[in-house]
Amino acid sequence: MVKICCIGAGYVGGPTMAVIAIKCPAIEVVVVDISKPRIDAWNSDTLPIYEPGLDEVVKACRGKNLFFSTDVEKHVAEADIIFVSVNTPTKTRGLGAGKAADLTxxxxxxxxxxxVSKSDKIVVEKSTVPVKTAEAIEKILTHNSKGINYQILSNPEFLAEGTAIDDLFKPDRVLIGGRETPGGQKAIQALKAVYAHWVPEENIITTNLWSAELSKLAANAFLAQRISSVNAMSALCEATGADVSEVSYAIGKDSRIGPKFLNASVGFGGSCFQKDILNLVYICECNGLPEVANYWKQVIKINDYQKSRFVNRVVSSMFNTVSGKKVAVLGFAFKKDTGDTREAPAIDVCNGLLGDKAQVSIYDPQVTGEQIQRDLAMNKFDWDHPMHLQPTSPAALKQVSVVWDAYEATKDAHAVCILTEWEEFKKLDYQKIFDNMQKPAFVFDGRNVVDAAKLREIGFIVYSIGKPLDAWLKDMPAVA
Ligand code: NAI
Structure with a gap:
């Protein structure tokens, strides 16, 4: 029986290993982590992360061929294949701070x-790492090897939070990079055999190590760039009277562009896009490619601009001040169907509103009040762009309330800001919300989820990203 151990029971390690376990009943999979609360949660009825379909998969194989443990060393020693899926955040201190990946x-x-190893191992990079990390890992392992043979593979993960289980069941591709030596090729085949239990062979791509490592950074950079491109267009649409949804539809019909991932919004978030682009920027700079670095940096700058632009739009529309006004925030997670708030645009938008002394009332179906308070108080690293949206001081956190109901959040509010595209926000009773709000009542739709025409009929002043502006909003231009 092949034994797999995965170090890191996070958003990637947990779901990925659960799917391997359910698809490969003859393989024993143990997910280990140094965090006891995380492992306890994986072993309980309330899993540590929310992901549609995950509960069912875990329940089907936990205790059979899927195990979660804090006994890291024991399970690493026993495994044939070790996935490493630990976090790789942006460095906040020292050389490369604010850009380079922290590989601690x-x-x-x-x-x-x-x-702890006493037998040969295949070590798989599952975390997103800078290109050439495998070389460093190889050096650490071989210099301490005690005669053990290690093969390092790069097998980056392309799942998206919110659709992780679907993505893992039917991946567009699985990418495996390894050394071009006989040992490297044998290791690639061993890992390929695991995925071949459910992924068609033509969808398993094998490359050299560096291509696999760089492909993950490139994929995230291209995805984020697409969002920043459409968001840049959204600003121009508002200025000219064009409608960004119509523009996206029209350009998406071109098969070279394609229709996916062209929705304008308040900005991208999540733990990966910004971190991975900063990492790419740093690698370009280290390789003497400042022009390439600056090109990718711009993707993040547009994202920051989009968030500031949204805050400015809210404030300017409401007579240039939100001081003392209740503003309801619907949605805090960085996207729907996840409770993950890492780098969520809602953090910057709320900080911006709080900086202007608004009373902010937040509702998200999957995010707790403690998490929101932590996110708003957190110091963000100021890399090399001016931070418009500063973290909230402990005193200003008193202006925040977190509630478990959209109607409660919007009661007596002057404005509603929709910052996550949860399906339930489309189905709210907006007449009831309008009746209970201060007038004029504003909706600032940062995800283009509401039917703006219907809301205008009710009496709302509505701002939808990248759409023709109401007469009211035209009279109160936002300066970004
Ligand atoms: P996470 O922060 O949710 O999980 C990482 C886990 O590793 C934590 O539970 C931590 O306690 C554990 N850990 C850290 N050091 C350890 C050690 N020495 N021994 C045992 N456990 C240790 O991170 P997440 O989101 O799962 O990301 C992991 C990697 O996957 C990152 O490199 C990320 O860039 C990449 N990735 C993330 C995606 C996502 O959607 N979150 C998608 C694709 C890749």
Whole structure:
């Protein structure tokens, strides 16, 4: 029986290993983590992350061939294949701070593997890492090898939060990079055999190590760039009277462009896009490619601009001040169907509104009040662009309330800001919301989820990103 161990029971490690376990009943899969609360949650009825379909998959194989444990060393020692899926955040101090990936967790995992291993291992990079990380990991392992043979593979994960289980069941592709040596090729085949239980062979791509590592950074950079491109267009649409949905539809019909991932919004979030682009920028700079670095940096700058632009639109529309006014925020997670708030645009938007002294009442179906308070108080690293949206001071956090109901959040509010595209926000009784709000009542739709025409009929002043502006909004231009 092949034994797999995955170090890191997070958003990637947990779902990925659960799907391997359910698809490969003859393989034993153990997910290990240094965080006891996380492992306890994986072993309980309330999993540590919310992901549609995940509960069912975990329940079907937990205790049979899927296990969660804090006994990291034991399971690493016993495994044939070790996935490393630890976090790789942006460095906040020292060389490359604000851009480079912090590989502290990775390095400590690699050193621990070297310490406890007594048999040959295939070590798989599942985390997103800078290109050439495998070389560093290889050095750590081989210099401490005690005669053990290690093969390093890069197998980046392309799942998207909110659709992780679907993505893992039917991946567009699985990418495996390895050394071009006989040992490297044998390791690639061993990992390919795992995925071949459910992924068609033609969808399993094999490359050299560096191509696989760089492909993950490139994929996230291209995806984020698409969002920034359509968001840049949304600003121009508002200025000219064009409608960004019509523009997206028209350009998406071109088969070279395609229709997906062209929705304008208040900005992208999530733990990966910004981090991975900053990492790419840093790698370009280190390789003497400042022009390429600046090109990708612009993707993040447009994202920051979009968030500031949204806040400015809210404030300017409401007579240039939101001081003391209740503003309801619907949605805090970085996108629907996840409780993940890492780099969520809602954090910057709320900080912006709080900076202007608004009373902010927040409702998200999957995010707790403690999480929201933590996010708003967190210091963000100021890389090399001016931060318009500063973190909220402890005193200003008193202006925040978190409620478990959209109607409660919007009661007596002057404005509603929709910052996550949860389906339930489309189905709210907006007449009831309007009746209970201060007048004029505003809706600022940062995800283009509401039917603006219907809301205008009710009496709302509505701002939809990238859509022709109401007469009211035209009279109160936002300066970004
Ligand atoms: P996460 O923060 O949810 O999970 C990482 C886990 O690793 C944590 O539970 C932490 O306690 C554990 N850990 C850290 N060091 C450890 C050690 N030495 N031994 C044992 N456990 C250790 O992170 P997430 O979101 O799962 O991301 C992991 C990697 O996957 C990152 O590199 C990320 O860029 C990449 N990725 C993330 C995606 C996402 O949607 N979240 C998608 C694709 C890739």
């Amino acid at each position: 967790y990775w390095e400590s995992a690699a050193r621990m593997i070297a310490d």
